[in-house]
Amino acid sequence: MAARALTDPRKRASQARSRSTVDALIEATARILVRDGFDRASTNRIAEAAGVSVGSLYQYFPSKEALVAAVIERHNRDLLRIVRRALADAESQPVEQAVRTLVAAAIAAHRIDPKLHRVLAEQTPHLGPAQTVGALDRETYALFRGYLERHRESLRMPDLELATFICATSIEALTHAAVLHRPDMLTDADAETLVEEATRLVVGYLR
Amino acid sequence: MAARALTDPRKRASQARSRSTVDALIEATARILVRDGFDRASTNRIAEAAGVSVGSLYQYFPSKEALVAAVIERHNRDLLRIVRRALADAESQPVEQAVRTLVAAAIAAHRIDPKLHRVLAEQTPHLGPAQTVGALDRETYALFRGYLERHRESLRMPDLELATFICATSIEALTHAAVLHRPDMLTDADAETLVEEATRLVVGYLR
DNA sequence: CGATAATATGAGCTTTCACTCGCATAAAAT
DNA sequence: ATTTTATGCGAGTGAAAGCTCATATTATCG
Numbered sequence: 001m002a003a004r005a006l007t008d009p010r011k012r013a014s015q016a017r018s019r020s021t022v023d024a025l026i027e028a029t030a031r032i033l034v035r036d037g038f039d040r041a042s043t044n045r046i047a048e049a050a051g052v053s054v055g056s057l058y059q060y061f062p063s064k065e066a067l068v069a070a071v072i073e074r075h076n077r078d079l080l081r082i083v084r085r086a087l088a089d090a091e092s093q094p095v096e097q098a099v100r101t102l103v104a105a106a107i108a109a110h111r112i113d114p115k116l117h118r119v120l121a122e123q124t125p126h127l128g129p130a131q132t133v134g135a136l137d138r139e140t141y142a143l144f145r146g147y148l149e150r151h152r153e154s155l156r157m158p159d160l161e162l163a164t165f166i167c168a169t170s171i172e173a174l175t176h177a178a179v180l181h182r183p184d185m186l187t188d189a190d191a192e193t194l195v196e197e198a199t200r201l202v203v204g205y206l207r
Numbered sequence: 208m209a210a211r212a213l214t215d216p217r218k219r220a221s222q223a224r225s226r227s228t229v230d231a232l233i234e235a236t237a238r239i240l241v242r243d244g245f246d247r248a249s250t251n252r253i254a255e256a257a258g259v260s261v262g263s264l265y266q267y268f269p270s271k272e273a274l275v276a277a278v279i280e281r282h283n284r285d286l287l288r289i290v291r292r293a294l295a296d297a298e299s300q301p302v303e304q305a306v307r308t309l310v311a312a313a314i315a316a317h318r319i320d321p322k323l324h325r326v327l328a329e330q331t332p333h334l335g336p337a338q339t340v341g342a343l344d345r346e347t348y349a350l351f352r353g354y355l356e357r358h359r360e361s362l363r364m365p366d367l368e369l370a371t372f373i374c375a376t377s378i379e380a381l382t383h384a385a386v387l388h389r390p391d392m393l394t395d396a397d398a399e400t401l402v403e404e405a406t407r408l409v410v411g412y413l414r
Numbered sequence: 415c416g417a418t419a420a421t422a423t424g425a426g427c428t429t430t431c432a433c434t435c436g437c438a439t440a441a442a443a444t
Numbered sequence: 445a446t447t448t449t450a451t452g453c454g455a456g457t458g459a460a461a462g463c464t465c466a467t468a469t470t471a472t473c474g
Contacts, residue, residue: 251462265462
């Protein structure tokens with residue numbers, strides 16, 4: 001019997017009223033997470049911030065983790081939209097331009113809601129791997145690997161698996177670190193040179 | 208007035224007996240962190256695992272955070288010893304060999320106690336930045352930047368700050384990811400090719 | 415030995431927090 | 445209009461965790 005993950009929603013909201021309750025809860029969770037951090041984000045506080053009672057909260061989410069999982073899911077969906085779009089554009093581009101497109105998209109994606117991204121990245125990896133921000137990395141990883149495979153003639157890389165690991169990990173780390181620890185690198189002028197340098201790094205590696 | 212950080216030790220241990228109590232506590236904290244994770248590592252459990260009473264624990268550590276900070280400090284000290292040593296060796300080496308030395312050291316360092324490293328990296332960044340694993344990154348960053356400055360003639364990089372960021376971030380991320388998420392890459396044979404590839408990435412960037 | 419300081423003990427206090435449950439209200443169905 | 449279902453409420457419960465303190469044991473020193 002497939003054990004129902006404890007992050008699954010408890011009940012589908014069918015009426016418009018309850019759907020807006022669910023939305024308010026997810027939205028409030030994101031706000032409280034940013035304001036107070038994971039540990040201090042109590043379900044009571046979240047419910048209050050959403051203008052809803054704790055009882056209602058537990059009608060739709062079986063646990064605090066489920067609530068956070070919903071926030072992560074929404075955030076990941078937003079980021080993935082950008083990355084997918086970029087990789088679709090990159091498909092028809094030569095390697096160098098493709099990498100540039102991807103790097104720029106990675107930065108743009110991290111800029112959607114940096115404060116939330118930070119909290120999710122730093123304080124939630126112990127929630128099941130399916131919900132973590134890491135899930136996003138894995139998806140991006142797969143997409144990028146697809147690109148490399150379809151363009152393997154223009155590369156001199158025997159081991160695409162390894163190449164994907166090196167490139168995806170580096171790009172993710174650089175954009176992540178820039179957004180979280182070095183916001184000074186993201187003024188419009190500096191952001192451009194960052195994109196160029198990261199592109200040089202990766203393209204130089206791929207030849 | 209300099210506010211005493213709540214991660215400072217509470218009292219110096221003077222007799223040999225108490226010093227061994229403190230050691231046992233730090234050691235036990237590391238074990239429990241690995242076994243149960245940060246959240247479930249209660250001070251009572253830690254004291255019990257150390258064969259010591261909670262009261263004694265609070266005689267030397269004002270909070271759970273202080274205890275964890277001590278573990279981080281010890282772990283960082285161990286890692287830094289390896290990195291310092293490597294960068295000392297690298298000092299007299301040409302760029303390519305120097306980078307190889309550093310990458311190999313980074314992997315070796317991450318292998319000291321991977322399980323503990325994972326817990327500390329994933330579950331403690333919300334403790335003050337002074338105690339985080341990030342402190343280690345910053346130190347390494349500074350050391351590496353020193354190397355680049357002393358060898359700037361053999362590089363064609365105008366902006367050493369940026370170059371340090373790109374290289375240090377990439378190396379850290381690659382070794383971190385390999386140790387934590389891809390242990391299959393660390394069989395002796397594969398580890399060597401990983402070192403070579405990471406070296407190619409960075410050296411290619413530095414020219 | 416006797417006295418003082420250092421160290422160790424662990425029952426229990428306090429607080430916080432996730433979560434429940436009985437009941438009220440609003441929408442849908444009949 | 446009446447019944448049925450969906451949604452909302454929030455005081456209260458039980459468990460867990462951080463931390464204290466009154467007391468006991470051990471070491472140090474004159």
